[in-house]
Amino acid sequence: MSKLTHLNEAGEANMVDVSDKNVTTREARAQVSVYMNAAAFVSLQAGQNKKGDVIATARIAGIQAAKKTSELIPLCHPLMLKKVQVDFDIDKQMHAVHIKTYCKVADQTGVEMEALTAASVAALTIYDMCKAVDKHMRIEGLQVVAKSGGKAGDWEIDPAQTK
Template identity: 60%
Template sequence: MSQLTHLNAQGEANMVDVSAKAVTAREARAEGFIAMQADTLKLVLEGGHKKGDVLSVARIAGIQAAKRTWDLIPLCHPLMLSKVQVDFVPDETAGGIHIQSLCKLSGQTGVEMEALTAVSVAALTLFDMCKAVDPGMVISGIRVMEKQGGKTGHWQAEGVS
């Protein structure tokens, strides 16, 4: 198993030095799910929520969060993202909304944390906007689905196509 990169020789937290790493095209995809009551899902999908277009607000929140990941996660590098995409796939059978993100850049470090942050904050925004009608919503399954670029190349989670 590899050593934890965010600890120095004394076991103290430190920001990884990426200055010697090559600039390469990098991307990461993440996903999550928010389960909700059927009536809540219908309200969101039909645009009947009195707070407005819930999915548009959550999409913008996810994009903004990805851009500010370095400000939220202490040892993350500030990155010049070239693309952030947040998508929602309603699932009436499972009773909720699948959230997916894609983050891209050309840089010296990966964008997995940005993709995860986009999904997490989009899910939290959906929860915030709908909690008055459905306080029992559950956010789950937040994970990296795939990453590409850098010296480790391509990685994909099991079961992802």
């Protein structure tokens, strides 16, 4: 069994020392989907949500969340993000908003948590803004779908596995 990296010799929580790792360009992509009823979807799509522009607000929330990841997730390293992108695909057939995030950094550790945090908070923002119309929305499928840079190498999930 491999050694757990976030525990010290006494078994206590510990931030990993990355000071000996090389600074490299690291990128990560994540995604998540928010499913809602027809009334909430029509309101969102028409820009008639009483709380304002749902997509614009969720985009800003996701970007801000990525920048705050180390304050939200214990033992995450603070990163000087170089790029955070939050995109939305509106799925009329499924009454869904599919959120895709991208984060980029030049650092000694990966940026997957920032991409996941951006996706999560963007989804939660949509939920918050639309919950008055649909109290039964679902947030599903949060996952990292691609990463590059660092010792572990590059990888991307087959799009068929993300459905």
